[in-house]
Amino acid sequence: MPSSTDAAGLRKLSVIAVFASLAVVLGILESMIPFAVAVPGAKPGLGNILVLTCLWFFSGRDALWLITVKTLLTAFILGTFSTFLFSIMGALASFLVMWLMLRFARQSFSLVSVSVAGGVAHNLGQLTAAAVVLGTSRIYFYLPVLLVAGVVTGVFVGLAARYLIGTLSRIGLFREMAALERDGT
Numbered sequence: 197m198p199s200s201t202d203a204a205g206l207r208k209l210s211v212i213a214v215f216a217s218l219a220v221v222l223g224i225l226e227s228m229i230p231f232a233v234a235v236p237g238a239k240p241g242l243g244n245i246l247v248l249t250c251l252w253f254f255s256g257r258d259a260l261w262l263i264t265v266k267t268l269l270t271a272f273i274l275g276t277f278s279t280f281l282f283s284i285m286g287a288l289a290s291f292l293v294m295w296l297m298l299r300f301a302r303q304s305f306s307l308v309s310v311s312v313a314g315g316v317a318h319n320l321g322q323l324t325a326a327a328v329v330l331g332t333s334r335i336y337f338y339l340p341v342l343l344v345a346g347v348v349t350g351v352f353v354g355l356a357a358r359y360l361i362g363t364l365s366r367i368g369l370f371r372e373m374a375a376l377e378r379d380g381t
Contacts, residue, residue, distance in 0.1 A: 204372075204373070207369065207373065208254065208258070208373055211253075211369075211370075211373065212250060212254065212258055212261060212262055213265075215246040215247075215249065215250050215262055216246075216261075216262050216265040216266050216269070218243075218246055219242075219243035219244075219245075219246040219247065219262065219266040219270075220243070220265075220266055220269045220270050220273070222242035222243045222245070222246075223242070223243045223266065223270040223274070224270070224273060224274065225242070226239055226240055226241075226242050226243075227239075227274050239349070240349050240352060240353070241315060241318065241349050241353055242353070242356075243266055243270070244290065244311070244314065244315075244318075244353045244357075245353050245356045245357045245360060246262065246266075246360075247259055247262060247263055247266070247287075247290075247291070247294075247314075248294060248307065248310065248311055248314070248353065248354070248357040248361075249357050249360050249361055249364065250262045251291075251294055251295060251298055252298070252307070252357070252361050253361075253364070253370060253373060254373070256291075256295045256299065259291060259295065260291060263287045263288070263291050264284075266287075267280065267283050267284050267287050268280070270283065271283060271284075278329060281325050281329065282322045282325045282326060282329075283322075285321040285322060285324060285325035286317075286318040286319065286320075286321040286322035286325070287318065287321070288321060289317040289318060289320055289321025289324075290314040290315070290317045290318035290321065291314075292317070293313050293314055293316075293317040294310050294311070294313065294314040294317075297309075297310045297313060298310060306354070306358075307354045307357050307358040307361065308350070308351055308354030308355060308358065309354070310354065311350040311351070311353045311354030311357060312346070312347050312350030312351060312354060313350070314350060314353075315345075315346035315347065315349050315350030315353065316343055316346035316347065316350065317346075318346065319339075319342035319343065319345065319346045320339075320342075322342075323335055323336060323338065323339060323342065
């Protein structure tokens with residue numbers, strides 16, 4: 197018979213797997229919307245709603261697993277190696293900024309501001325990957341456009357994550373898992 201710790205770990209793993217699946221589905225749906233016409237390379241980043249939610253309830257390591265699975269699966273389904281490279285660099289930059297903000301100053305930042313910072317960091321990570329792949333820093337001329345896009349999409353993702361977190365917080369399972377995470381068990 198599994199222990200309560202094993203059962204809690206399995207529940208958490210199941211939730212993270214569902215989050216990853218939803219993030220991939222949102223990424224696929226997002227790819228069908230022609231955002232790139234107005235702002236090439238910009239997209240809403242709907243999967244980041246689930247990343248931010250995971251960061252809120254679980255550890256950074258759990259969120260990093262979610263990001264890795266989401267990015268790998270989305271790249272396998274939709275893209276190429278360069279797509280994966282740009283996505284993972286943006287995702288890691290975004291994760292690092294959001295994790296640091298929530299880990300060390302959770303009470304100082306709203307979810308929307310954490311999301312905006314993550315959106316801007318994501319775009320900076322992608323631009324850096326593009327600069328390395330293309331061998332030029334001239335790509336940074338596009339930074340002002342992507343900064344605006346990161347702020348706009350970050351606000352939307354942050355509001356959606358705030359709503360989702362508020363809703364999930366009313367579910368006993370999430371309250372229990374968040375308490376276990378805080379207690380370090």
